[in-house]
Amino acid sequence: MSGPEILLIATIVLLVLLFFRTPVFVALLAGSAVYFVLSGIVGEPINSAMYAQKAIGGVESINLLAIPFFIFSGSLMNYTGITRRIMDFCSVVTGRMWGGLAQVNVLLSTLMGGLSGSNIADAAMESKMLVPEMTKKGFSLPFSAVVTATSSMITPLIPPGIVLILYGVLSQVSVGKLFVAGLGIGIILCASLMILVSIISHRRGYKPSRDRRATGREIWDAFRPAIPPLILPIVIIGGIRIGVFTATEAGAVSIVYALILGLIYKELTWKDFLSSLKETVISTASIMLIIAGASVFSWILTREQIPQMMMSWVVGSVHNKYLFLMIVNIFLLIVGMFIEGNASMIILVPLLAPIAAQYGINEIAFAMMYVFNASIGAMSPPMGTLMFVICGVTGCKTKDFIKEAVPFFILLLIDLMVLTYIPIVSTFLVNIVY
DSSP: OOHHHHHHHHHHHHHHHHHTTOOHHHHHHHHHHHHHHHHHHHSOOOOTHHHHHHHHHTTOOGGGGHHHHHHHHHHHHHHTTHHHHHHHHHHHHHTTSTTTHHHHHHHHHHHHHHHHOOHHHHHHHHHHHTHHHHHHTTOOHHHHHHHHHHHHTTGGGSSSOHHHHHHHHHHTOOHHHHHHHHHHHHHHHHHHHHHHHHHHHHHHTOOOSOSSOOOHHHHHHHHGGGHHHHTHHHHHHHHHHTTSSOHHHHHHHHHHHHHHHHHHHTOOOHHHHHHHHHHHHHHHHHHHHHHHHHHHHHHHHHHTTHHHHHHHHHHHHOOOHHHHHHHHHHHHHHHHTTSOHHHHHHHHHHHHHHHHHHTTOOHHHHHHHHHHHHHHHHTOTTTOHHHHHHHHHHOOOHHHHHHHTHHHHHHHHHHHHHHHHOTHHHHHHHHHHO
16 A cells, blocks of 8 residues: 555545544544554654654744744733623724624724734633623623624734744744734724624614713713723834844743833733643643644645645646635635634645645735635634633523534635735735834
């Protein structure tokens, strides 16, 4: 049996395990193990120590230290009363807009993106905080759940999004540049979502939460307590840009910043601190296990020369970069329905990024297209993690969620096409800052 045939069997095992909702890292490690075992029986034997070496080596990058740093700082932010302060500010700013609390939901995700860096954490938090209040105000549960899921897609795009760090490590692209590009894309997605929410709310009669426009004094009184946390993304991007610290060191800076805010606000208790540590360990472990499993599988793909074969086939068959981008988008949308974003990224980015470079596609523009595509996959049926997290927390039925999400999916696809074919949308802020 040849190597490609063994790889095909291993891939089938991986996909079957993912279909039955096996933890992603287990599916990746199991599929890789099948390849190693079958290679020893019917193919070319491989030193079994390579299995462990590649798994451990995959998580040894110094740049990956930024992940636990930013997860910890984001968790600390949630325990210092920062979320409540930012939500109060969002309520004042969007109070006169159609959709009231739904608009707060979108704006809060955008502003919290610079603090939590995780769409799952953001979705879980807002599902508990905002969805019950939205349903009390007359919003339907499916609409509330879909708005929460869609708005939480903004979180990984705003620095310090964990997915941006991971992409930068995998493709050797500047994490600082990805942070800057993500900030612009996040703002664009926020604006388009707020417009769609306003249109739907107007048709359904979801009225504004305020009957009068906020005065300048009211806006300032709400904004003032939110200033310290809101300047964190600026501190991170500015510090990286002028060379004060690296993206990894920026994570440590954000922890110190969160602790200082906790002391200033006097809301961070020792119990909360320990809870943040526990959440960080659990979240980091889950991400690192996925990276370890995907690293082994990526090595297998490289050993079988799949990237080289794929590059030769694509470049030889598809002569137009715009057609290539369309094919990649369709492929990623399908993959995102079945495979968790971090896992697919570790496997596919090393395959696709070099091919995109062959077509002369800007590396930042391609990165943002990829990340945005992965975000759509996170809320897409049948296995979207965001969809299941939010439906689990809110009690919304999956079929109702999918039905309500149709206009939001249409908007996301329009935004994706804009990102894909108008690269200046991704690069204009990068060009200004760098």
